[in-house]
Amino acid sequence: MTALGKLFRATAFRLALAILLLSAVGAGIVLTVIAWEVVSVVDREISQTIDAEAKGLIDAFNTGGLDTLRALIEARKREPNASLYLLTNPIGEPLAGNVQQIPAEVLSHPGFLPIEYRANESGGRDRQALVGVYVLPYGLRLLIGHDLGDRGRIGAVMTRALALSLIFFAVLGALGALFVARRVLQRIDDINTSAHGIMAGDLTRRLPVSGSGDELDRLAEGLNEMLGRIAELMEGLREVSDNIAHDLRTPLTRLRNHAEAALAFGGDAASYRLALEKTIEESDALIKIFNALLLIARAEAGGDVGPPQLVDVGEAARSVAELYEPIAEEEGVALIVRVQGPLTVRGNRELIGQAIANLVDNSLKYGASNRGSDDAEAKPDVVIAAERIGGSIVLTIADRGPGIAPADRARVLDRFVRLEGSRSRPGSGLGLSLAAAVARMHGGSVELEDNEPGLRVRLTLPAADPPALPADLVMNDRNAR
């Protein structure tokens, strides 16, 4: 496409041309209306003048008779810029005046009308005039006319003004269209160049913003935000794949070693069987890690988790507590649930349940042992509390374990982070990350606090409004089935 072709194809250029056309038509209409108005005003003035003159002549006829009238007409027609006069007898023969060649039927219709006439002196040229025809006694007809040359001149002025303004519009409009189109095209080309650069792999690049705050800027800003989000997600994805590569290598190696060792050292059926069982066990652990990672990645990407349901966090907390209660009892921990009122959020019941389960699981795993040793009063209990605070549903899980040092609190929410002392225990280091990802996905957060002593995990989720809903509207998976 040539540069000129591109320019003519530009939306801005076409738009400018369309506006130009519209304004030209508008100007034409305005000028036409003005011309028409002026003409009718002129016509009215002329007819009033004619009427006044006719009145004078008719008065003269009434007092002085035909001869006086003829003399008066003869005198008047000699004046410079004289009006048109014609006096005829009943059969239309001229008795006095300065007009020849008038269409015969003009005289038979009293009143005003425009005619074409030929003046006595101006040999031959037809002119336009507005004439008034009056009927006098004895069937005499008097015609008085005013030349419409003035009116024609006004018309010509108007036409010239119209033509000039159209030319002016055309030039101005074309220049404007060119300017706007070039400017917009330039910007669009810039944006396009950047977009191609980004597509070529430079995700750090952004679209140019002129700073004028116009619609192109707003568009570029919106797209830049989108690019930022994409880059973030890509970064997250890269991080996940790095982590997966790193953290799956160990169990994969172990898996391979088991199989290899069984092959290399041989043995009886029982030892093969044992090796196979271990292999399956390792693969299951791998699959679990893999699923957890995928779930976290999906939750962080805000991906497809289905339509949100109304979930009662209190109910979820109670059912999770009930699920873990026997484990707590085995560990010698009292699992206490304090829930107040309906605590409805909008989200995925399954994920919220899993997040709470992970947190409770952690508290029982790490909070039950190493009980806050220096505080004799501290009971090894885990308290799950949920309440509505403002527009949020806040669920806290507090234990009396060793807690987590402030410096480590943000870090443990990351994937695969396992603090010293916990590595010997079963777990993947993904429980907290999953809970945090689920919270983020629902527009909430997970924070770790000091329970003095122990750890308090605070899960905050935005409450679903209206705050109180009838219990039968609270969907769970079973209703959805």
Next chain:
Amino acid sequence: MSDMRILIIEDDRDTAAYLAKAFREAGHVADQANDGLTGYDLALEGAYDVAIVDRMLPKMDGLTLVGSLRSQNNETPVLILSALGQVDDRVKGLRAGGDDYLSKPYAFSELLARVEALARRRPKGAPEETVLRVADLTLDRLSHKVTRRAEEIVLQPREFRLLEYLMQNAGKVVTRTMLLEHVWDYHFDPQTNVIDVHVSRLRAKIDRDFDAPLLSTVRGAGYMIRDGAR
């Protein structure tokens, strides 16, 4: 239970052959179809006890297949298998008319237990049994009373549901995830052995004081309640 007729609709021939062989070894009859259309025709013709349908199939995808079966008033129990791990896949699969859902990769023992649980579901509309019995253990679903040898056993509500589900599937293996799904309505994998602890509590209540245990652990698979368990 044995001798169920199972239809496996799975486009991966290796997997399908492996499943068919494994089901035959478990004492069932298994047929294979490698694409959706063939599977659909087979499912309509043959009176299968269960159909196992892969979600992604050539010619007709799994969900469409199940939907078409249901619109033909074919009520063959369907278990949907999927390699997609989306959170709402289960809901989508069940909405399409599936009766159960299992995501890949799975343990065969899990699949077998679920298929066997599906096969003996009562026909739609049939009245639910109000009293479940296994040997001398009785569970009354109306009065919520559990008795063994005329001796009343007091159970927590959740223990009651656990026992109820086990007794509904008496003589069949019930896996931990099946228990979590049916008793707690959660589909995730709890990190610790929570289900085992619940089951052992239940076992203490129904079996400890009696010489013939009913509730047994099936190694590598799950639990089973039946007359004359070891």
